[in-house]
Amino acid sequence: MTLAYILGGGISPASESGLELHEQYPVVQNCYRELSEHTGLTVAQILSEPLPEEPGPRRGVGAVRQAAVALGIADLLAELDVRPGAVGGLSLGGMVGSCLAGSIERRELARYLMHTGEAPQVVPGAPAEGIAIAFVPTDRDPAGYHEPAVPDVHLASDFGPSVDGGARMLMLSGLRAGLERVAAEAPPGTVAVLDQYRIALHTPLRQAARDFLEPWIAAMPLRDPVLPLSSCLEQRTLGTAEEVRDLFRRNTTDPVHLLHVCAEMKRQGVRLGLVLGPSIPSGVVDFPFPVVHIETPEHVGQALAAIYELGIEIAPATSEIAPATSEITPATPEITPATPGRTAR
Structure with a gap:
């Protein structure tokens, strides 16, 4: 096992997130159209329009926007015959990673992310x-x-x-x-x-939201992952549908650690990580293996170069987790010198 996809936690992604990739690649456009059909949002709402002002809808639409960037990049890489041997993510990234690992269908993931926007946000009169x-x-x-x-x-x-x-x-x-x-x-x-966040994410203070989401999570159709899925709750690999369900369930109230994800991937033998989307800032965290952050078409070229330079073996295609398809093959980006992240000592 050598190549991993890493996905960050929920943020309020900027309107330009994924814009260049969407403009250039039909396969990414197809991903956004698919998520639009699943959520009832327009492509513009997912891609570039200002997020809603109300905290709940803002979180729901923002989560779909961030998922769209990551899924679109994964689809583009698949069109270029790049596939991961392992996946993992932090918070929202763990749930999107579950989709890339084949445990949940995109339709179900998108519907769940929209539903999270309906969960209780703050208790009136409670301390800030x-x-x-x-x-x-x-x-x-x-x-x-x-x-x-x-x-x-x-x-x-x-x-x-x-x-x-x-x-x-x-x-x-x-x-x-x-x-x-x-x-x-x-x-x-x-x-x-951070002024823009008014709720205590990943703490027992979010128990009301967890209780609200529980019936939905209990009813979600999940299956065993077909790729190794690193947990952000503990350092372990999730291998069953019920373990993935537990990840969704506990994500609201429990701490989530990127450290667990990366340590488990290192144990699995990962030699290169591709960070999909802007949710983990480049040049801040010291990963235990080289990484390439992908947010733009230029970054795709850097990822391809890193795969070639490091001699990374690509996992075979798995029909169970086949990405959305486009009838039009996108242009292959030029390969520029790779700038993978620092390797830990």
Whole structure:
């Protein structure tokens, strides 16, 4: 096993995400049309129009937009005879990864992502919630940034060491007052409370949303993955439909760690990772193997070059997870020198 697809967590993707790929490749256009049919959204709503102002619909449509970018890139790579030997992702990326691994059909995934926008967001009158990104210096204990050391602040995600090796990247989630207290006590510029997020993602504070989604998740038609699917909840590979269902179920309230995904992929023998879409910023996280981030047509060429230069073996085609097809074959991008991410020591 050598090539893996890695997918990031839910963000509010910019309207230009995937725009160049959509303009250039019919197979990507086909992916967006397919998701439009599954969700009732127009292609423009998925691709480029401003996201809804209301928090719930914004999350639902934003999740579909991010999934569309990743699925469109996967379809384009499949047209170029590139297929992964393993997949895995963080939060929303784990669910999209489940689709790429053959555990859930695109229609069911798209419908579920829209349904998440109907889940309870905030409780009227309750203390304000939020999330923060923290770069914890290596001479500090990350445990001092969240519970039990800091009340009302939870560790929502551990991304692992930064590229420069000087810090560990965490996502903190909980009550906004607690997050602001952590930011005030940390070294200047190392903790940022994100104003655009008003809910405590991946914490017990999201139990009402988990309860709301539970009947839908229980009824979703899932099957065993046909590719190794790395979990973001623990360092393990998910091999059954019920294990994937558990991922969907716990994703709302439990911490999710990119560190688990990458460590499991490294254990599996992954030698190159392709990060699909913009949800994991390039040049920030230190992966344990080379990576290429794909957001534009130029990046596709870099990925192809990295596969060639590293002598990566491509997994055989699997009909059970065949991507959406287009009658028109897209132009093959020019291969430019690869710039894979740093390999960890």
